[in-house]
Amino acid sequence: MARNSPQTDRIVMLTELLASDPTTGRSLADIARHLGVATATCYPMVVALTEAGWLVRHPIRKTYQLGPALVPIGQAASRAIDVVDLSRTVMQELADTSELACLGFIRSGADLVVAEAIQPISKRSGTLGLRIGDNVLMAPPLGAGLAAWFDEDDLHEWFLLGKEALDTEATLLRSEYEPILMAIRERGFAVECLRQQERSISDAVTEMRGPGVGGQRAALALREARRLLSADVAVGTLDLDANYQLLSVNAVAFAQDSTPALILCLVDAPSPLTGERIAELGKLVREAADRVTTLMHGRTPRPLTSADGAT
Template structure:
């Protein structure tokens, strides 16, 4: 694993801070306080960013906001990935049609580390009802507080739709992300779930009410840095509950139309010309406050069917091919 660079991370955190509230201006003291650093530490970073046009300083108020150089960088990033360019209108259409937040995930690696899923695009239907929707602000309805660029480790069951069509070696590497205790039985237990995903062309991930409530508590504590220790303790409890809950319960093999499911995510793969997964389209079924409502199987199947149709259309538009089911 590559060694962390505290100074680099502080610089990125500083930009993230300003991006989280793009309509506001921050004094040097504001930035230092939010970053938990002293002004002497923050000052050279702010000066360096201002010199490159990443920040703008108002001479009158002596406050800072994001600068025009970031606009150019953002445009280049948006235009430089043809897959995300093609996925962007599909994600927005899905959000508008379903009333759910839709996310496009792409694979992204860090040197010396395992590949993760990266949030490439987010469409929130609520944005159309807001006076302004800051593009840098995290969407707080999801337990992770997602925003573009966030990395998500595909630890089973997350990532099932990405590996369902893969060879056994790839599936084994995915399963290796589990703890040793879970890994022993996971391959046999998850095989029926992966087969069901291949047959449907989409995956359902379900949650449980206890983890949902704890997730809300963690988010509440995270909002107040004075409760950092409590939030860390709750995360540990949440992890243990996740281990006890198991990965197989999260990926139901059969979905009964009359059944009731606490659906958290419905997702489907978009394939490239080689038959690999280029994008994962996700519908987030959680609501504000991290509530995961019960839905009937019929409702979930309708969402999955719509999602697969969009994924197939995007696959075709990218010149991709849907691979045959892996036996």
């Protein structure tokens, strides 16, 4: 595991602080207070960022705001994830139809990164405490919707991460999850649910990370919240008459080479839903993911059948 870099975390936290209210400048004392360090500690960093054009200093008020050098960086980042731009209209329609928040995840190494978060027009809905830019470790019990489309090497790595996250043997995880992954591929969407005592995961993430906090502290909050989840989050066969506390129903949009490009997720239902309703939501998410795949001129892999799994 990579070592923490306090200086890097401070840059991330400072950038998020100024981005949260871009028209309001912050004094050096405000910045130091937010970062939890002495003014003398953060002063060299602020000076260096100002010289680089990442920050600008008001000549009279002596406050700092985001600088013009960040504009082309943001534009470059936006072009790099153009799949998100292509999917926004589809995600908005999905959120409005379901009346749930729709999150878009892209893969970054062993993590899933929140690339977009869309609220339904009718009301503000929960997002499991997640914000754009958050990284979520993709290890069991999370990520089955993507793992269902992995090749054998990536799938093996996913189970190894689950072994560490859940303190369970990888072979046991494989035997438990393989039927679930097969079901996900056959129906085209994944379902992740909570036990009732786990309903507070959204509040737990929010409480542990604090307002406006990113970087390492956000990552730690998300990592701790994962420990509230049990191993049986992923749902294989849905009982249409049963009630479930929905964590996520999600489906994958694919690139031209049939690799996963974006995961669309409806998340954080405020109250239990029937299996029948979740199946309806799953169909909506699958159709939305198929639309994004078409917009990218992508290609969905052939779904596996039970016969394929037996070979």
